[in-house]
Amino acid sequence: MPRAQFVPLDTYREVPEEEMRAAARDFLETMRRRRTVREFSNRPVPRAVIEDCLLAAGTAPNGANRQPWRFVVVGDPAVKATIRKEAEVEERAFYTGGKAPQEWLDALAHLGTDEHKPFLEQAPWLIVIFAESYEVLEDGTRSKNYYVSESVGIATGMLITALHHAGLVTLTHTPSPMRFLNGLLGRPDNERPFLILVAGYPEEDATVPVITKKPIEEIAVFVE
Numbered sequence: 001m002p003r004a005q006f007v008p009l010d011t012y013r014e015v016p017e018e019e020m021r022a023a024a025r026d027f028l029e030t031m032r033r034r035r036t037v038r039e040f041s042n043r044p045v046p047r048a049v050i051e052d053c054l055l056a057a058g059t060a061p062n063g064a065n066r067q068p069w070r071f072v073v074v075g076d077p078a079v080k081a082t083i084r085k086e087a088e089v090e091e092r093a094f095y096t097g098g099k100a101p102q103e104w105l106d107a108l109a110h111l112g113t114d115e116h117k118p119f120l121e122q123a124p125w126l127i128v129i130f131a132e133s134y135e136v137l138e139d140g141t142r143s144k145n146y147y148v149s150e151s152v153g154i155a156t157g158m159l160i161t162a163l164h165h166a167g168l169v170t171l172t173h174t175p176s177p178m179r180f181l182n183g184l185l186g187r188p189d190n191e192r193p194f195l196i197l198v199a200g201y202p203e204e205d206a207t208v209p210v211i212t213k214k215p216i217e218e219i220a221v222f223v224e
């Protein structure tokens with residue numbers, strides 16, 4: 001691949017320190033209002049909003065700029081119903097079929113999750129995120145992608161942030177195993193299901209568990 005053309009960094013805007021402190025604090029407050037929600041309204045959300053949030057996610061830094069993600073956005077009620085049905089088969093095996101180790105079930109118990117996934121039908125959009133382990137070139141040969149999980153994880157975080165910023169709520173759902181999504185959505189083998197991001201408005205009487213986030217001393221170590 002030829003070397004890219006280099007141009008001045010004219011998109012960068014320096015923020016004066018006072019403003020920087022305020023911006024960092026304001027953004028923290030914004031992010032502290034984000035909650036994972038499990039009860040969704042069926043109120044529609046414009047496709048254009050989802051498209052802009054996906055474009056924001058697509059700006060994520062990633063390995064060699066391969067952009068190894070593919071977002072399959074499902075709004076079709078019939079497809080959502082099938083995803084729910086198949087996800088619940090896997091989840092039943094996980095929760096009640098003896099598939100999940102007791103230690104894992106114990107770790108989850110305080111959140112009250114179970115094999116029932118009505119949100120997969122209620123929410124207006126299911127964003128099924130696939131990670132492209134490799135690309136298939138025109139001559140059929142494989143071209144490897146790099147840092148795929150890291151790249152797709154970063155893009156997913158940015159997508160969650162973009163949707164929250166736009167006034168929507170999300171749920172990161174990980175039916176396991178997820179390969180059924182390839183068949184159902186007609187995706188090729190080089191795309192590995194990463195997670196399902198459920199997006200929409202919360203149900204009016206939605207509740208969330210009381211949980212805390214770790215303080216700075218527990219999540220960071222400064223070496224200075």
Ligand code: IYR
Binds near residue numbers: 091
């Ligand atoms: N995939 C299951 C189980 C699950 C696992 C973790 I770790 C969670 O934080 C939440 C759920 C599910 O989606 O219910």
